[in-house]
Amino acid sequence: MRLIQNDDLKRQFIAEWGYDHQFSFDVVQAAQLYLFPAKSIIVRAPDRPRDLLYLVKGKTKLYDTLANGKVALIDFFTPPCFIGEMELLDPESPSFTVQAIEDCWCLALPMATYREQLLRDTTFLRRVCQYLGRKNTRNIKTFSQNQAFxxxxxxxxxxxxxxxxxxxxxxxxxxxxxxxxxxxxxxxxxxxxxxxxxxxxxxxxxxxxxxxxxxxxxxxxxxxxxxxxxx
CATH class of the missing domain: 1.10.10.10 (Winged helix-like DNA-binding domain superfamily/Winged helix DNA-binding domain)
Known part of the structure; x- marks a missing residue:
C-alpha cells in the first residue's frame, strides 16, 4: 500500500466516480488516496480494515479462509465500490480478505476519525443500503447463473x-x-x-x-x- 500525495489525481477520481455525492459532508480534503499493487492484500482477515475504502480503479477479489485451511472465493469488485462498509456498520461482523487482482486505487476515510459522523450521515447510509442490496442481488444471480448457463x-x-x-x-x-x-x-x-x-x-x-x-x-x-x- 502506498499513500499517493497528488491532489489533482485525487480530485480527478472524486469527480469521475461521484465520490463526494456518497456523503452529506465535505470529504474532498478528508479523503486520502492509496495505491495497492497487483496481488497485494487490501484487507487481511481476521484484521479489521483501518479505513473505509472506495475503489476507484482496478479489480479486487473477496475470499474467506475456512477452518480446514481451504480458501473459498466469495465475490469480485470493480469501481466504484465500498470496501469495509460492513465492518463500519457492525463491529462484530466477520472480516474477509480482500486482494487486488491488478493495481487498485482507493479513496480512504479513517474509521477511527469518521466512524460516528458516518453512522449519522443519512446520505451515506442510504448509499450503503442500496449498495448492500445490489450485493445481495449479485449473490442470488450468481447462484442462478450456475444452474442456467x-x-x-x-x-x-x-x-x-x-x-x-x-x-x-x-x-x-x-x-x-x-x-x-x-x-x-x-x-x-x-x-x-x-x-x-x-x-x-x-x-x-x-x-x-x-x-x-x-x-x-x-x-x-x-x-x-x-x-x-x-x-
Missing part, C-alpha cells in the same frame, strides 16, 4: 473478470468451488479453450489469446461485479 459461458466471463494484463492464473480448486462444478469438468473446459486457441497454457497460468471469443461466450451472462451507486 454452461460452464464455458460462465468460465469465459470469469476469466475476463479475473485476468490481469491478459494473464489468467486463478487456482483451479477455488474456481471450481466458486462456479459450482467439479475440478475435472473445469480442467476439461480449460483444455478445450486451449485446443481452440482461445487460451495458451504457459507454466501454471494461461494467456488470453482470443478475448473476443470469451466475450462472445460470456455475453448472455451478467458478470458485472457489485458496484456502488454513481451519480
Amino acid at each position: 454452461t460452464l464455458s459461458q460462465r468460465l469465459a466471463g470469469f476469466i475476463l473478470l479475473t485476468a490481469n494484463n491478459d494473464v489468467y492464473e486463478e487456482k483451479h480448486t477455488q474456481v471450481a468451488q466458486y462456479l459450482g462444478v467439479s475440478y475435472r469438468h473445469l480442467l476439461y473446459v480449460l483444455a478445450d479453450f486451449v485446443k481452440q486457441g482461445v487460451l495458451e497454457k504457459v507454466g501454471h497460468h494461461y494467456l488470453v489469446q482470443r478475448p473476443d471469443v470469451l466475450a462472445r461466450l460470456a455475453r448472455e451472462v451478467d458478470w458485472a461485479p457489485t458496484t456502488a451507486e454513481r451519480e
